[in-house]
Amino acid sequence: MTIAIVDYGVGNLFSIYNALNHVGGSPELVDDPQKILDADGVVVPGVGSFGKCMQRLAPFETSILELLEEDVPLLGICVGMQLLFQKSEESPDEGLGWIEGEVVRLPKNVLVPQMGWNSISLKKDLSIFDDISEGDRFYFVHSYHCVPKDPSVTAATTDYGLELSACISRGNLFAVQFHPEKSGPKGLTILKNFVRSTKC
């Protein structure tokens, strides 16, 4: 049972690798779109700008879509969540567009980036939230946030100047704006639940 961390050349992936390893997953950094196809779970990380991430992720698009259609669980993290949307105010590049909606800049009345531990409010009862409680805090670092066209996509929200989407889910696709690999024991719980979902 392996979890492929899509290694498309942005940022360091040791953190997510170490964290998945710590919770008993068998992570592998995969930089070849063909090799992802064997995975039991796929993680799309993302650090840096939307445009740069999108350009580098493009070669993996077909493989990831194929996995999604085979019902393989997908976890998008931070910019890896934003890429699922149609577009972003950050860059002219089109996103994957698997979730309808766009990514917009945080409001002007708050410090940008949002950096630190914010509490989340759960909107859905999902197995990935097992042992997670209303108000638990996670580590966020971002300047843009996702606005899904269909509000029922939002699985959890957080309050930063406005109520924004902290987690989204649809079928086997789950994504978080925060960094579970940097969110202490609660973040590890989310990752542990994700690992478990790949074994069902």
Added chain:
Amino acid sequence: MLAKRIIPCLDCDFGVPQGRVVKGIEFKQIRYAGVPWELATRYYEEGADEIIFLDITASHERRETMVNVIKKTAERVFVPLTVGGGIQTVEDAKKAFDAGADKVTVNTAALNRPDIISEIAGQYGNQACVVAIDAKRRYENVEDRIVVPSSKGDCWFECSLYGGREFSGIDAVAWAQKVEELGAGEIMLTSMDGDGTYDGFDIELTETVSTRVMIPVIASGGCGNAHHMLEVFQKTHASAALAASIFHYHEWSIGEVKKYLAENGVQVRL
């Protein structure tokens, strides 16, 4: 609501195998506090919101030790790791990121060549570039300085470089605004007058900077107890507070500080 962050800072000497955590008073008088990765792990377990390693090694053969310490820490500590001290080039920053650092701090290098801020921010994102400002109070009048009234008289703040060994003449408040423009994601603001003294944070310095920038400010220098943390959060717009000695020498645990803050109405991660 976003929580205020409590950050232990580990000043590290990487001149010995495994490295060692040291702590000075007003940037002098060094005391030993432990092994870096062990201390970082203890702080993570106590609830630290982030860990900062500052390399204060004088020698130059330290990089390998530093890289090993970051790697070992990143395997067991699942909160953000910031690494600073002696980062002079983007290449130095890359080594820290490659080892597992989430952010780096630059100080002297940025004062000498401000473009390093936009270079690191451009490559790794604004959030990954923390500018450390070591500020010293100056009571003498100098033209074009941002003067702040304080209990000891009007003063301005001068940026120091090379770990407090030299002074730049640059106004720390103006510099903070400048680094924001250049793309810094955060400012780690240390009062040199307060460092290691246990007298409390420099409230005037922290408030002056934190109201003039729209990026997070980490208050640093002088923390002697949990009340000082409460004071800096009540009287300034700091997003985080950093301490070293009180945690190293078991005077307060991170959990105790957070409990005290929560009881007094500060939002923290418990």
